[in-house]
Amino acid sequence: SDPSISPTLGAAELTALRDRARSDYAELVERGLSLDLTRGKPSPDQLDLAAGMLTLPAGGHRAADGTDTRNYGGLHGLTELREIFSGLLQVPTAQLIAGGNSSLTLMHDSVVHAMLSPLPGAGRRWADEERIAFLCPVPGYDRHFALCERFGIELIPVPMTAEGPDMDVVERLVAEDAQIKGIWCVPKYSNPDGVCYSDETVRRLAGMRTAAPDFRVFWDNAYAVHHLTDTPVEIADLLALCAESGNPDRPFIYGSTSKITFAGAGVSFFGSSPANVSWLLGHLAKSTIGPDKINHLRHVEFLRDEAGVLEHMRRHRELLRPKFDAVETILAKELGGTGLASWSTPQGGYFVSLDVLEGCAREVVRRAAEAGIALTPAGATHPYGDDPRDSTIRIAPSYPGLEELEAAITGLTVCVRLVATEKLLEGAA
Ligand code: PMP
Numbered sequence: 001s002d003p004s005i006s007p008t009l010g011a012a013e014l015t016a017l018r019d020r021a022r023s024d025y026a027e028l029v030e031r032g033l034s035l036d037l038t039r040g041k042p043s044p045d046q047l048d049l050a051a052g053m054l055t056l057p058a059g060g061h062r063a064a065d066g067t068d069t070r071n072y073g074g075l076h077g078l079t080e081l082r083e084i085f086s087g088l089l090q091v092p093t094a095q096l097i098a099g100g101n102s103s104l105t106l107m108h109d110s111v112v113h114a115m116l117s118p119l120p121g122a123g124r125r126w127a128d129e130e131r132i133a134f135l136c137p138v139p140g141y142d143r144h145f146a147l148c149e150r151f152g153i154e155l156i157p158v159p160m161t162a163e164g165p166d167m168d169v170v171e172r173l174v175a176e177d178a179q180i181k182g183i184w185c186v187p188k189y190s191n192p193d194g195v196c197y198s199d200e201t202v203r204r205l206a207g208m209r210t211a212a213p214d215f216r217v218f219w220d221n222a223y224a225v226h227h228l229t230d231t232p233v234e235i236a237d238l239l240a241l242c243a244e245s246g247n248p249d250r251p252f253i254y255g256s257t258s259k260i261t262f263a264g265a266g267v268s269f270f271g272s273s274p275a276n277v278s279w280l281l282g283h284l285a286k287s288t289i290g291p292d293k294i295n296h297l298r299h300v301e302f303l304r305d306e307a308g309v310l311e312h313m314r315r316h317r318e319l320l321r322p323k324f325d326a327v328e329t330i331l332a333k334e335l336g337g338t339g340l341a342s343w344s345t346p347q348g349g350y351f352v353s354l355d356v357l358e359g360c361a362r363e364v365v366r367r368a369a370e371a372g373i374a375l376t377p378a379g380a381t382h383p384y385g386d387d388p389r390d391s392t393i394r395i396a397p398s399y400p401g402l403e404e405l406e407a408a409i410t411g412l413t414v415c416v417r418l419v420a421t422e423k424l425l426e427g428a429a
Contacts, residue, residue, distance in 0.1 A: 018422060053299070070294060084300065095273065102258070113280065119249070137164070192381055194348070226349050323405055341355060360416075361391050373408050
């Protein structure tokens with residue numbers, strides 16, 4: 001998105017646009033809509049794609065190596081499931097853990113264990129540090145920020161570029177501040193702006209000098225296979241590049257099947273260096289005797305292999321693509337050429353990021369709510385809920401049906417036109 005949007009309209013045009021927006025808004029409120037664009041949830045028809053899983057495993061309860069999946073044990077997770085996801089997540093099978101139903105839990109537990117026990121390479125545990133900080137590329141994912149806030153970890157925003165976080169800023173900060181222990185990255189089809197990290201960005205993250213010996217890249221590859229086009233984006237292999245650069249323990253890699261199979265009953269993954277994997281398994285062993293291996297086996301039977309995952313994702317795309325196209329079409333038709341907003345056109349993932357004029361996002365969200373259209377709170381894409389420009393709005397098009405979505409996005413554009421024109425005319429008055 002373009003941070004320097006400047007309105008291209010003269011005063012007369014602007015006044016006409018505002019007057020039209022006012023009557024459109026009155027009409028919108030009159031309609032009494034009740035629509036929800038807040039969270040990136042799969043729609044019911046997407047979940048139906050995995051309905052066949054509910055009667056699996058059908059081939060017995062034994063894993064390939066004879067393990068009885070109904071019993072305790074197997075902390076690492078089923079090997080055949082880890083094999084399916086090894087290539088997709090760019091982690092060798094031996095260094096990949098398959099866990100429970102949520103990768104966010106694994107991220108949370110990684111932070112908690114780093115607080116309570118020194119990481120490989122650390123002088124001491126994070127809880128004994130006076131101050132801990134994480135870099136947060138913005139706009140970013142609110143749950144990453146909330147997790148850090150809960151443990152008193154300071155959040156330092158870093159601007160995003162079209163190639164990922166601004167690496168000049170990242171390199172400078174991590175080189176000078178040993179209290180910066182991590183950075184949050186959603187490297188492919190980022191939440192919310194759809195950015196994919198360039199090879200150069202990944203190479204610099206892997207090779208940069210950090211003042212902290214226990215610095216970690218929290219690589220949340222939540223949308224690794226969630227393509228919306230015929231040309232799937234490939235990102236560089238962080239784990240391999242870190243090892244090549246002499247920083248093998250730097251990456252913590254996460255993924256899950258939440259938006260592949262079932263969002264509440266999928267499988268999560270953690271991948272890293274052998275030292276980090278042993279470190280995490282050692283701590284996880286204190287909280288569980290093993291994951292739900294029946295669910296692992298169910299996923300293996302349903303997805304079969306890497307090609308099976310990609311084929312299943314093609315079905316998701318058939319359902320999602322028309323929704324993302326509708327968002328693009330409506331935004332372009334209603335706001336294109338006005339200079340009142342700019343937006344992302346993601347090639348995958350679950351979100352569109354809409355940038356409105358500075359100082360307008362909160363008011364747009366408030367007006368939309370008054371018209372029955374629920375949006376993610378403005379500011380949620382920034383640490384502490386504070387978007388200093390008050391301009392980013394996250395749109396989550398996946399859950400509503402197409403007609404509802406079209407009504408919601410059209411309504412949203414009315415709010416954008418209303419708030420932006422009122423603001424501009426107020427400034428001119
Ligand atoms: N990471 C990102 C970037 C996400 O967008 C989401 C879901 N919205 C998650 C993690 C949650 O993943 P899980 O369901 O595996 O906990």
